[in-house]
Every structure is written in C-alpha cells, then in structure tokens.
Amino acid sequence: MSPNRILARLSRADFGLLEPNLEAVDLPVRKQLHPRNRRIEHVYFPKNGIASVVTNDEHALEIGIIGREGMTGVAIIMGSKERPLHETYIQVAGKGQRLPATHLREAIKVSVTLHQSLLDYAHQFMTQMADTALSNGCHKIEKRLARWLLLADDRLDNHEIPLIPLTSSSGLCSAPQDRV
Numbered sequence: 393m394s395p396n397r398i399l400a401r402l403s404r405a406d407f408g409l410l411e412p413n414l415e416a417v418d419l420p421v422r423k424q425l426h427p428r429n430r431r432i433e434h435v436y437f438p439k440n441g442i443a444s445v446v447t448n449d450e451h452a453l454e455i456g457i458i459g460r461e462g463m464t465g466v467a468i469i470m471g472s473k474e475r476p477l478h479e480t481y482i483q484v485a486g487k488g489q490r491l492p493a494t495h496l497r498e499a500i501k502v503s504v505t506l507h508q509s510l511l512d513y514a515h516q517f518m519t520q521m522a523d524t525a526l527s528n529g530c531h532k533i534e535k536r537l538a539r540w541l542l543l544a545d546d547r548l549d550n551h552e553i554p555l556i557p558l559t560s561s562s563g564l565c566s567a568p569q570d571r572v
Contacts, residue, residue, distance in 0.1 A: 396437040396489065397461045398513055406506040409499040414489040419443070419482045425464050426480040434490040435465035441486015442547050445478050445521070456521045457483070457540075459547025466517055468493050469500065469510040484548065 399407060399414075419425075419441050426432055428448045436443065438459055445456040445464075455478065458464055464480050500507040 395439045395460055396463075398463055398509070399437055399489070402509060403505060406499075406503050406509065409503055409506060410491055410495070413495045414491055417488055417490050419486045419488050421482055421485045423482040424479065425482065426476050426478075428477065428479045429475045431475055432465045432468055432493045434492055435463050435468055435496055436488050436490045437463045438486055438488040438547075440548065441482060441488070442484040442544060443480055444483040445480050448477055448479065452479075454540075455524050456517060457544065457547065458517070459486075459544075461547060462513055462517060463510075465493060465496075466510075466514040468496055469507070469514050484544070 399410070402410075414437075417436070419436070419438060425434075425436050425443060436458075440460055443458040443464055444454050445458070446452045446454050458480075465476075467474065467476060500510065
C-alpha cells in the first residue's frame, strides 16, 4: 500500500477500486495541481512534500496545507462540479500518486465506505482551513510561523523543513498589527 495515510487506511476492496488508475508522479516545487477556476482533472495523494491551498484575492494567503495525511481536490468527494475558487500548488517538493477525478467520482458511487473515509478526511481538512483562517486573522507573525512549522513537520518524513521564501502565500505575511 501507499505511505499516503488515506490510501494506506482504505480496505483492500476500496483501495482496489482506485489502484488500477493511480499513477505515480513527481511533485516539484511550484507545480500547479489545481489552478483557480479550472476543472479538477486529477486528485493527488502526496507521499511526501507539501501542497498549499491559497486564496484567490490580491493577498493570496495560504488557507490549508496537504501532505501525506491527505489529498487534494476535496470538492470532488463532496460531489461539487464547481471549479475551485482557490489554487493548489506544491510548496515543498515530493512524490505522490494521482487519480483521474472522473474515476474517483465513479468509485465513491460504488463504495459507501470509500466515500465515508474520504468525507472524514474532508471534514478534517475543512477544520484545518478554519483554524488557519483564525490564526491568520488573530495571531502575530511569530505564532503563525510556529503553527506553520508544526503543520509542515507533521507532514514531512525526515523532520527537515526546506528553507523557502516566506511569501504572502505561506500565510505568514505581515498583517497591519505586525508592522512597526
């Protein structure tokens, strides 16, 4: 099975619905997985590395991160046919597997247990997004950085976080209250 936690926790039967169409992929830094306002073609299950979900406004704040615990394209699991309003791209390089979105839609129609497992993850991810929004709005940059480092460390195998430019997309940009 996969070191991706979602795939690793699936029953053999549920994993068997996905496995024939899973494709191993490299996930280089800055690779766009889901551009804004474009149809989701594939969902990604990272094995390592980190994907960032960022807002589409002028500040492009990070509202969620996805690593080996999860998957991209949660709107697919919830039955949405809408195009994503946010962008998802790779912030820390890694490897993973991807699955055509059409195949995932069909698989969750066939298996209630698969659908429920993925909905459980979607709930966890939505909670993370809400917590991130709260942190971005209420905490000073030092607390936001500490939170991001902990989230990143949870998602990386070797506990080594590559130095990356701290841009607004990381959610660490200075808010007015942080400025002197």
